[in-house]
Each structure stands twice: as structure tokens, then as C-alpha cells.
Amino acid sequence: MKRGIPLLIVFFTGMIWLTQYFIPHYPFNKVMNLLSDWMKIIAAFAMVLGILNLLRVNFIKISRKHYNWQYSIILIIALLITIGFGCIQGITENVDTTILVYNSKSNEVISSSIFVAPAIIEGLKNFKPISSEDVEKDGKKETIQKGMMDITTKNGKVVKYTDSNPVKRIIVKDDNSVIETVIVKTGTVGHWIYKNLIEHLSSTMFSLLAFFIASAAFRAFRAKSFEAMLLLGSAFIVMLGKVPIGDVFGKIEIHEKIIISFPSIQVWLMNYVNTAGQRAILLGAAIGIIAISIKIIIGLERTYFGGE
């Protein structure tokens, strides 16, 4: 029960997945989607463990007043707010597009409708259609175009289209009526958090690499041995060959196909030597992965049990 059943489960799921690779016939062709769905479900349940662990570790930190316990409070608040709004509201962004026609003098709304009707679009300049579809309306075929336009906010400032901005355009017609297109993006709190917190934090964290790559190069590229020299040399050439500065050093053309310059050596290194090295790593690693996978399926490799 403790070991036998897991081994059986591993064997069967592994074998079913292998079989469906070669048999495109029913019922095997349905297995892939089915099992992938199951995996998603289990992952969702497993996530509960992670969140509980995160809460537990931080609550302990707060209750025992460990070093830096204040930040655990921030963490827990951020976590609970995101989960609360995220689970109740959802995390997607809803887009509603409406056209508003109103009198610019009295600010009285004349009519508003969803931004699809071709009749209204004709009067609009700079409308950029995104897609068009044929729809039957009262027995009549009609082409409905959906599109986007430049944004002009109320104070008359043109705002460039970006993902997070509402898109608007106001056109003043002769009779003082104003047609305004409003693409309202009613983002949920979860989506707002993603856009304004997580995305910025992620890309900033990613950008730290620019600093670290410089310091790593300074520290590690020392010609301590022949291998280190090769590492250093090829990095040196590729770095110079990649940027325009590398061209300044000129080139020696021996033959149409043999040109000695930083950019051309860079291309050669990347295309041939790098390919060879990467290929060997890929081959070796893949064989290792296959071997371990086979051992898992036949029940020889059991690290995932986490002990006996």
C-alpha cells in the first residue's frame, strides 16, 4: 500500500503516455488531453501546501519576533490581498468597447452603442480595423468591423496606444455632436497587481543580470589555465563581434568565404563550435533523462518517494 500502489501508478501512467505516442487511434488519442487536465488539477491542490507553508513559516517568524519579522507581515498582507481578490474577482482583464455620441455643448449623451457597427465607423477617421466578420442580422448580411483608434483624453492630449491605457478618440462633428470611442478595460484587482507590481518587479529582477554578468566576467575570466583561456578568448571575441565597435578593428579578406574580423569569427564560433558543444551536451543530457525516465517507470528510481 505504501510503496506498491505508487509504483503501479507510475508504471501505468508512464506506459499509457508512451503508448499514446505511437497509436493515433481512439481511445489513445484522447488520453493526452485527459491526463494533462488531471495534472493541472493535482497541481492546483498541491499549491495549497505551498501557500500554507509560506503562511506557516511567516506566522512563526512574526509570533516569535524573529529577525526581520516586520517584512513577514507585509508578505502575508500582500499574499492574502492577492489571493482574496484573485480568487473572488478573477485575474483576467475584461475589455468593453462602446461608442458614445454626445453633444459637446450640453454634454448630453445622444446615443451610445457597442463599437462594432459599420454605419458609425464610416464617419471616423484613422479607425484601424482589427478584424471583420460577417453576421446575419434580420436576414441581411452585414460586415461588422472591430478596431482600435488613437486615444485622445478629455484635456486633448493624445496618448499613444499601450496595453494598459484605455483607448479613446473624440471627433467633433459639425452639429456639435461628439462621437467618442471608449474601449474600457475594466481590469480586476488581480490583473492590476500583475500589471503594476509583479511585471515590474519581475523585469527589474531580470535586469539585475546586466550588472551581474559584468561582475561575473570581471571575476571569472582570468587566464588561469588553458581551458580558462579558451573560455575567456571566445567570450572576448563574441562580445566584440556582437557590437558595432567590433567593426572598427577592420577585416582581412583572404577569400570570399574566409574573412577574418571580429563579427565574422563571432558568427563562425556561434554557428560551428558552439553548435558542436551544445549538441554534445544535449545528446548526453537527453540520454541521461531517458535512462532515468525508464528507471522510474520500471520502478528502480524512487527518489520522488522522499525516503523509504
Place this chain on the structure above:
Amino acid sequence: MSSKRLKITILCILVMVFIFGSMNVWAAAEVNQDRRGPLAWLKNFVKATFNTSEPWIDWSKSNLFVAFFVIAFIIIYYIFIAQSGKDIYIRKIAGLAAIDDAVGRATEMGRPILYISGIMDMEDIQTLAGIGILGHVAQKAAEYETPIIVPCSRSMVMSTSQEVVKEAFIRVGRPDAYDRDSVKYITDDQFGFAAGVDGIMVRERPAATFYLGTFYAESLILAETGHHVGAIQIAGTAMPSQLPFFITACDYTLIGEELFAASAYISRDPQMIGGLIGQDMVKMLCFVIILIGSFCATTISVIYKQVPSKLVLNAYPVELSYGSSKMVSVTVNESGKTFEKNLPLKLKFSIPEKYNKVINLLDSFGKKIEPVEIKKDFAFYNVAIDVGKKKSFKEILFKVQESKVKEAAEFDINFQIENMDKKDYSVALKTKIEGGKSRKYSYLKSFINFFDIKK
């Protein structure tokens, strides 16, 4: 409730769920959604199972199938051989010897160890390899009474790592020293995890850090911070894109397959060692296959040095060197989605006249097609193909009699496609080209083509 009764109850639930489920599963996947119930299900099941239009075996993957069985056989064979208990040589892996030293150093300095088994989930094999080595490191840490911190990026990895570390502490006889919170979940987010681990590193100042598993761009963020706090760093990954950073920033790096070999090396378990030898044998086989393949390719290249080196067809560069063949398929691009479709087509194309003399064009039935007109320097052809009706109709054969071609040639065959159902389709054709002489040495070609993965 006693544990035995609990087990039985759970087993019963499982069996019931399985019975209910299996009755409904295929029915749910069926097209006929309105009719449910055992009878409808049975009908659907039988109908779908004996549906003859779907093939039972995907022959295009036969090369993978053969490769899989050869590899599986070799590995399992050597696992059984190794059980006989012969002493087997395994070369040293530099990074592994350093593991014990690193743990020892941490003990001396009285600082903790940090261990990360990648940022991927349990279905990733590198993660499993990483967790395998974690068992060893945790045991050493337990022996030396050095605290170990294991931040995890996935919940499942966290819960397995907890078990592994706990087990290691039990093995050395100090279960009381195990701190459950030493293995902690941070976040699934790649850079969120990196931020969290960086924080842990600068605050806890580990004396040894281990990065063994799948890593992406965060590799250098972790390794540089680890170096900054003065830790001995041991890394290992099979991600070719991240290895350069580990090599430069860490003290020892397990390159690619060394990561997988490590757990066998540590455990010294005959079965594991056997698997390792099996892997070596597979690599040896690959080595030999590459040599033979290159030999074949060289021979073909020498024989065919007169053949046009390149034939440009509708601007898809199709290489004719050693007469490699690409299957024909009609891919339809309809409003952005690409899929295979039964599409009646009429095809018009032209080829330069001088090449018309040396090329025989055959249709799918192997019948020769004659040009409808020869204008200026071009020969024009008309072909009608109905892709859907017959499977064999999926290809047009262009036969090249290269013996008459004196020089290297490069020319275009221009396709024009008329849609009979007048819808917006873009049709891409790939073309099979066969050289006349190639048949003579077809075994050389077929060796190479065996490894061609048809997409």
C-alpha cells in the same frame, strides 16, 4: 478509526470512483454529448474503437520507436548485468568530491548550507536528480550538525524535499534535529523566487550553496549573490544556455549528464551504476551512428558531386545534396490557424526550359506529366490534385535525371494555386525530389533518412 479500517475505506472509495469514472470517461469524450448512460456509452465506445479511418500505428514515428526500444533494452540489460556485483570503474566527477568538503567547510565556519533543486516541478527529471543529491547532502549536514536551508519554487518539490531531508536526519539517528521549516516554499514565480533566495542568502550567509536542477535566467542572479556572501558554490544543470554562467560564477559545475550520473556515483548502488554503464553504451552507439552517418554522407557527396547542390522550389530551400527527400503535405492556412485539410487544388507551375529537358515530372500515380506549353524560356505545367480523396495523392514526384546536368544548377519552380472553393487559403507545398542515380546507393541515403524526424 484504526489505520487498517481507514485504508480499506479509502481503497473502497478509490475502486468505486474508478468504476464510475471508467464507465463515463469515454462517453464524455464522445461527440454525441446528448446521450449518456451505459448503453449510449457502449455504442459510442464500440463505434469509436472500430473506427477504421484512424490508423492504429503512426508509422512516421517508427524511427523513434526503434530508437526507444534499443535504448531501453541497453539500459535495462546493463542494470541486470551490474547486479552480478562486478567492480566497475567510474571516472571521477570533480564537483561531487567537493560536496563533502563544502559541507565540512560550512560546519567549520558555523554557517548554514543552502540547497536548491531547480525551479521546475516534479515532472522534470533534473529536479528529481537534484532531489536525489539533496538526500546525500542533507545526510552529511545531519552528521556534521550543520543547518540546511532548502528554498523551493514548487509546492510538490517542497513536500518531497521535506520527506527527503527528514529521512536523511532519521538515517543518521537524529530525527529530533530535523527542522521542518528548513525546507520552505517561496513562490512559483521565477524571479520572485530569485528575489527570495537572494534575500535568504544575504541574511543567512550560507557557507556552501548547491544549485542542482533546472535553472533558467535566474542562474546568474543566484550564483553571483552566492559568491558575494562568500559561499563555496556547486552547481549542476543540463540546461545548455545556463551552463556558461554556472561555469564562470561557481566553484564546481556538473555539466549536463554529470548531474544525472551524480546520484549513481553517490549511491554506489549496483543497479544505478548499471544504468550509468547503459547510458555510456547508448552514447557509444550514438558515437558510432554519427561516424557511419558521416561516412554515408561523405560517400554520397563524392558520388553526387555533379548533382545540383541546391534546388530552390517556391523559395523553400530544399537541399538536393545526397538526394534527401522531403515528404509532400498540403498545409492550409485559414485565418491564422494551420492545419491539414482536404482541399481540391489545381496547380500551375513553370520551370526554366533548359531544366525541363533533364527533369521528368511524375504525378502521384507515377505517370509522366507533359508541359502544356513552352513559352519563352519556360515550360508550363498544369496539375490537378485532390488531396483529400486519396492519401497517395499527397505527393507530386519530381524526378531529376541528374546525369544530364553538367553543372551545378539552381532554379525556381513557381507554383500558382487556384482554389476551387474560392476561399482564402494559403497553401504551402513541400516537394519530394529524387535523383535517378540515388536509387543505386539508396541504402546510404536510407541510413541517414532513418534519423530524419518528419514533421
Place this chain on the structure above:
Amino acid sequence: MNIFIRLLKSIDRKFIFIITFFAVVIPMFYPLYLPIIPEDSVRSIFKKIDAIPEGSKILMSFDYDPASKPECHPMAIANLRHAFKKNLKIVIIQLWPFGGAMATEAIDELKKEFKEIYNRDIIYGDDYCILGYKVGGAILIQQSGKDFNGTFMEDIDGKKASEISLTKDVKTIKDFELVLSYSAGDPGIKQWVMIVDAQYKVPVAGGVTAVTAPEITPYLNSGQLLGLMAGLRGAADYETLVNKKYPPFKKYVNSGTSGMDPQNIVHLMIIIFIIIANIIYWHDKKMGLVR
């Protein structure tokens, strides 16, 4: 000597971080325009556009969206500058939904520049026009070879292409001297090469993102593609060529060139640091400090 070495040894990572930061930030505020030697593949596009007689028509296909704007946009602007300066008539089409929006944005910027430098108005319908988006990709290109106005029937304002002075006498794609495509994927430059260059013998050139460049390079090598700009580097190359011939454009936004400055400086900086590191290392080795 010893003081010098000791000075070098005192370099720590914070120092490197600061230099890296300023190496990126300063050129963004004060572009340096370090020398850029354009690649031959970019030069050939410039030469081609330069050789086209005034008043000829060229076709530009904007096959990218806001996601790949940072890479494709500078190339398009550089080409448009050159083409407008040469008084070429530009017909813009879009195989991607947001291509037209991108083109409008680019041309709005250029209108300002031309007004300021040459006091010249760039007029829609006379100098350029933007045809509307249609679904189809490769098949559109195929059809436009037979009947251009029948394929791209309307411009983005819904005006009939046959009524616009620029496009009314365009019959097929052969009426264009050159096709330029700025592409971030499929459909894009690949389809243009496959159909327009192979079938209709109209030269095709264009720009791609750095990621897709390796996929397109074979067409360049086989001569099917007239020229290729790859990523920000390609844009920088083209901007350099334009700025050399028409210096007034130098003072306007040259995203490619300004993006190259930090790259150049940081790469050089890293190389200098590597050299310093090795000087220290050799010195220590000579002194017997390292084994």
C-alpha cells in the same frame, strides 16, 4: 607600478555596478553616436532605395505588433525617412492587425521632422497611403500579384484603393520597385520572399527581430533577399547611413543608434574589466601570490 596594481585590485563589484549603470543611463540622455560600420546586408538596402528614381512607388509591409515594436519600429522609421526624403511614393499594407497603427505612429513622428527640417508636408494619399488590414497572409500576397487593388480594396479610413491617387494606377505588385517588410514572425518577410521575389521578380528586403534573423539569413545568402536588417543593430546601421547622407536627421530620435551606444560601452567596459582582471592575475602570479 605597485600603486597602479593596488588601485586596480581595489575594484570591487559595487564599482562595476555603478559603471554599468552609468554606461547605460548616460548615453540614453546624451547619445554619443559611437562609430557604427553598417553591414553589407543593410548597405544594399540603402543603395537600392537610393537608386530608385524619384516618384517611383515602393511597398512597405508592417508585419509586427506592439510587442515587437522596440525592435521593428526603428528600422521602419529609418527606411521611411530615407524614402520620404527621396520623394518616393509609399504604399503601406499590413499583414498583422496592428501594423497600420504602427505605421501611422511612425509617420506622425516623421511628419513633424520633415516640417521642422524641410518645411515640407507629408500628405496622406499623395506621399503615402495605408491600406487596411485583411486576414490571409500569404494568400493576400499571392493575390496581389494578380490584382493589387482587388486584394487590398480599402485603406484604413475605408476609402476605396482605386480612388486614392497613389494606388489607383497600381495593377499588380510588379508596379512597385521594391518591397520592404518589417516582420516579427509569420506571415512576414518569409512569405514575401517566397512569393514576390520568386514569382514576380520584385526585389524584397526588410527587417526582422534578432530572434528570427537566423531563420531568414539563408534567403539572404541565396540572394533571394536583397538586404536584411536584424534587430536593433540593423536599425542602427540604417540610421547611420541615413544620418551620414542627411545630417539634419541626427538630432531626432534614433532609437537604434541610441540603443547601440549603451551596448557598445558596456561591452567595451566588460572587455576592459577582463583585461584588468588578467593584469592583476598575471601580476599576482609573477609575485607568487597565486599558484
Place this chain on the structure above:
Amino acid sequence: MNISSEIGVWIGAVLTLCIWSFLWKDNFLYKTAEAIFIGCSAGYIFSKLFHESFMAVLWNPLTEGTTFWGVITNPLSKGNAFLFIPFFLGLLMITRLFPGIGWMSRWPMAFIVGLGAGMNIFISLQSSVVAQLHATMLPLVKFHGGVFDMTAFVDTFNNWVIVFGTLCALMYFFFSIEHKGLVSVGARMGIYVLMISFGASFGATVMARISLLIGRVRFLKEVWLGIV
């Protein structure tokens, strides 16, 4: 200069600076940003899984158009009763929290691991073994238009680099064969190939990493401070 008035941009800008402050040293700004980052991202991913995996794949199909009791008593009526299996496995996953029955979480774990093993075999086999073998089978003598000229020589040389580079580097990964004689020479060459390859990859990545930093600086400069 036209400083942004959007609160989201301000938050993004401030957090960017907070994270960068880590480069100087660990400080309260970074700690705050880190706590927010971990909390929000873990919460976001949890919500995502809740909606996209739990609700969309399990709960909605199971309960669509019927009551809870309807599903229990008559699973065949609506929805897919087979989904009870992953539901059950998911619940077992949570048994980890209870020491007595924690071992049962091995079942879902076994399911995931088995699936992963099955998947990995063919992904690796196809793209990393067979495809790579095919790509390495290159002619060691190439001709250009029927003659062996300089172009053909260059092509031939490049093919030698790829074929023998790959073979030597592969030799480095032999574990059970003693590195002696020819194998030793091959493995040595293999290490050299690997080192050149690593150096080249490192050098090639610098550009992309700096672009990221440029992207962040542009955000601060153009979006936040409004300097164009």
C-alpha cells in the same frame, strides 16, 4: 519633463528602484519589495491555478447545470464523473499535512512523476537525440559545383568542426571508460570545445541582458519621468 500621474507607474518605478538598491547592499527597501514580490506572485499564481485549473478543468465540468447532490448520486447525468479521480488524487496530496496519513500523498506524486517520465522520454528522444544525430551526419568532403575549391574547403572544414567537435565533446561524457590514450585525447579536446562554446554563449548573452536594463531605464525615463 512630464512626470506620470498614474499610480501604477509610480508603484512600478518605486519598486524598480527598491530592487536595484539591493546591488548596493541588503536594505529595508529591498526587503519590502521582496516581501511584496513573494506575497503577490505566490498569491497570483494561486489565484491563476484556482481559476484555470481548479474551476475551469475540475469544478465547472463537474457541477455544470446540476446540484452538488446530483453529481454525487448520479454522476452519469451531467459532467464528467471521471474527474473524481484527479479530485481524489488532489485531496490525497493534501494529506501531507496530517502526519499519520501523509504517505498517501505519494499516489498523486507517483502520477505526476510517471507522467513526467513518459513525457520526457519522447521529448528528449525526438528533439535531443534522433534530430541531433541526423543533424550531425554531415559529409566530410564537400564539393562546390563539382569541384573542390576554396568554398568547398571552407564548407568541408566547418563540417569537420561540427562532426568531430560533437564526437569529442561526447567523449568527455563517458563515465565508465577510463580516460586513457585516444579517449583521453578526445575527452581533452571535448573539454576545449565545451569551453569555447560556453565562452561564446556567455559573450552572446551580454547583449540581451543589457537590453533588459535599457528597457527598465527607458521605463523610468520615458514612462515615469516623461522625458522623451
